[in-house]
Amino acid sequence: MDEKTKTKPDDVTHMEKLVLRAPHMSSPMRWVSAGYDDVLRHPLYSLGYGFVFTIGGLLMMYVLFKLGWAALIPAAAGGFLMLAPLLAVGLYAISRRDEEGKPLDPSVIVPRRFAEPRQLAYVGLALMLAFIIWMQIALLLFALFSNGHTLALQDFSVYVLSTKAGLSMAAIGTAIGLFISLFVFSISALSVPILLEHHVDAITAISASVRMVLSHPGPMLVWAWLIVLYSAFGLAFAFLGLIFVFPIMGHATWHAYREMVGPVEE
Numbered sequence: 001m002d003e004k005t006k007t008k009p010d011d012v013t014h015m016e017k018l019v020l021r022a023p024h025m026s027s028p029m030r031w032v033s034a035g036y037d038d039v040l041r042h043p044l045y046s047l048g049y050g051f052v053f054t055i056g057g058l059l060m061m062y063v064l065f066k067l068g069w070a071a072l073i074p075a076a077a078g079g080f081l082m083l084a085p086l087l088a089v090g091l092y093a094i095s096r097r098d099e100e101g102k103p104l105d106p107s108v109i110v111p112r113r114f115a116e117p118r119q120l121a122y123v124g125l126a127l128m129l130a131f132i133i134w135m136q137i138a139l140l141l142f143a144l145f146s147n148g149h150t151l152a153l154q155d156f157s158v159y160v161l162s163t164k165a166g167l168s169m170a171a172i173g174t175a176i177g178l179f180i181s182l183f184v185f186s187i188s189a190l191s192v193p194i195l196l197e198h199h200v201d202a203i204t205a206i207s208a209s210v211r212m213v214l215s216h217p218g219p220m221l222v223w224a225w226l227i228v229l230y231s232a233f234g235l236a237f238a239f240l241g242l243i244f245v246f247p248i249m250g251h252a253t254w255h256a257y258r259e260m261v262g263p264v265e266e
Contacts, residue, residue: 018200018208019262022216027259028223032230035252038095039244045104046247049090053246056080056087057239071146071156075138077235078177079131084231084246085188086124091250092193092257099258120195122202123188130184137176145169185224186213193257212260223256 039046057080061073090109097108114120145165160166190212191205198205213220230249234241 018194018198018204020208020212021260021262023212023219023223023256023260025219025222027219027256028226031223031252031256031259032226032248034255035248035250038098038251038254039247041098042094042104045094045109046091046251047243049094049109049250050243050245050247053084053087054239054242057242061239071142072135072138075173075177076135077239078181079134079138081231081235082131082134082181082184083127084250085184085192085253086120086127088246088250088253089120089192089196091247092196092254095251095254096196114195115197115199116195116201119200119202119205120192123191123195123206126202126206127184127188130180134177134180137180138173141169141173141176181228182224185227186210189213189220189223189253190257190261193254194261198261208261 057077060076060080064070064073064076093108094104097104145168146159160170187206187209190209191202194200194205194208195202227249230245231242234243234245
């Protein structure tokens with residue numbers, strides 16, 4: 001029996017080397033356009049996926065409201081979007097199936113064919129930890145600046161916009177949230193689609209994503225800004241806009257991955 005035959009599948013799953021390709025400043029808008037086209041080609045699946053995602057956001061808002069933590073809804077909404085790269089795996093699968101020219105069926109919404117499901121779980125854990133850390137920071141800031149008093153959502157808005165303590169809390173929270181969001185964007189911009197298709201470990205996938213952000217900050221920051229802009233539009237309508245925005249950006253993320261990650265070298 002030769003050495004190749006002796007090698008177990010688990011021993012070779014992390015031998016691929018990703019080939020990264022530089023994006024252009026015009027690339028982000030092209031990705032968004034391609035994502036929009038995917039939604040138009042498959043509106044039932046794409047918008048249905050967006051509807052389920054939006055229901056999850058509304059449920060989160062309802063729970064916070066019932067617990068008397070309505071003031072945390074803005075922070076929770078931002079944190080919820082940190083999980084979007086992982087929650088969009090079904091949209092990536094739809095775009096991949098479309099590329100392959102294969103017909104869609106309901107099973108594509110919950111893709112079963114991952115190159116590295118265990119490694120994908122590690123990325124998911126990192127995103128969940130970022131979400132938890134952000135929510136803990138938001139709770140701490142709210143407790144410090146409001147003296148532990150709970151506020152209704154409308155009163156919270158007035159408090160933030162019209163008091164010195166509220167403005168200070170908003171400024172500090174925004175700065176910290178921006179830092180955490182950039183971290184999440186850096187590790188997840190490419191890592192989840194990579195692990196959907198390539199036999200690499202989570203560190204390799206995350207490293208490729210971070211390298212792309214650091215090597216090409218111009219187009220990648222434009223891409224991050226578009227994600228924020230579209231997400232803000234979706235959230236402005238009490239999450240309902242995400243029914244349309246989330247599928248567009250999910251499909252766009254797949255096309256971004258396709259442009260920036262080339263064929264692998266074994």
